[in-house]
Amino acid sequence: MPRADRSPLPVALSLLVALAACDSSREVSADVESRARETAEAAKQTAEAAKQTAAQARDSVSAARDSVSAARDSVAEKTAAARDSVSAARDSVAEKTAAARAWAGDLTDTGELSSTARGWLTAGSDAAKDGAAALVLRGEQVAPVTVSVARSLAEAYDSETVLEPVYQPIASPDDEPATGNAKADAAIQDMGRVELIDGLSVGFKDLTSTSTKARVTERGYLVLWRRGDHLVGFVYRSRSAIDIEKLIAEAPRLIGLVHEGIDEAPE
Incomplete structure (x- = not known):
């Protein structure tokens, strides 16, 4: 039986599908x-x-x-x-x-006042038995503290000036601190010059002496104030004339050095 001829349309369609598939594959x-x-x-x-x-x-x-x-x-x-x-x-x-x-060869290492300072205070206390100089003479230096303060005050030394510290408990005969403090305040107020410095009433008393032993004329001031139940201050010694106004102007720094030495002292 004769074979029927295949139609060209299906073949073409198959080719188109195959070509489309190839193009799609290439695109993918x-x-x-x-x-x-x-x-x-x-x-x-x-x-x-x-x-x-x-x-x-x-x-x-x-x-x-x-x-x-x-x-x-x-x-x-x-x-x-x-x-x-x-x-x-x-x-x-x-x-x-x-x-x-x-x-100033009589400076001590023990915290006690020198013979020069004590001599000045003795002369000053003769005139005022209850004055500041007499209080300092009768008082007892607290050596550990005064030694510490002396080291601190050494910063203010120069070839003409030295400072000797004062730090003493205020004596109260009747065991009433207020009584002793009141007497100390009154003695400070009676000093030659009193200035309010950093909230403290600070007294300045002129001390003058001639050291025949050393053959050097010295001048001095007792500078004193109260801190709590203690007399605090220093004896300012100089081989030259002391200008009180300059000393007062310098006092805040010196007071600061004293308090620094007190605060750094051993318990």
Whole structure:
């Protein structure tokens, strides 16, 4: 039986379908390749950003290390400078004390007043039995404190000036501190000059003497105030004339040195 001829239409359709499938496959493949390239590019950029972040982190760590190192060096330098400053201050005080002892040889290391200061106070107390000079003479120096105050006051020494500290509990015969304090306040008010300095009533009494032993004319002032139940102050000794106005102007600094020495004294 003769074979029937195949129609060209179905064949053409099959070819068209096959061609369409090939084109679609190529498009899909191209799209996949494009997405893959985009993904690879994004991954590359992410990796590059990660590298930059890591580099920045390394730089930050390095900067932090440098900062810590600089801070450590700064602390070390400041510590060394502070030690040098303390050492220089000690040397300066030692030099000033040695220079003062060269002419004020009766200064004591025990916190007691010198024979010169006591001589002045004795002469002053003869005129006023209940005056400030008499109170200081009758009082007892608190040696640990006066030694500490003497070290502090040494900062104010020079070739012409020394200061001897006064720190004594105020005696109260009737065991009533208020009575003793009132007598001390009255004695201070009777001193030659009284000034209100940093809330304190500070008395200044002129003391004048000639040391024939050392053949040096000295002048002095008793500077006194009350701190709680204690008489506090110093005997200001100088080989030159004392300007009371300058002494009063300098008093806040000197009072500060006295209080510093009291606060730093051992219990």
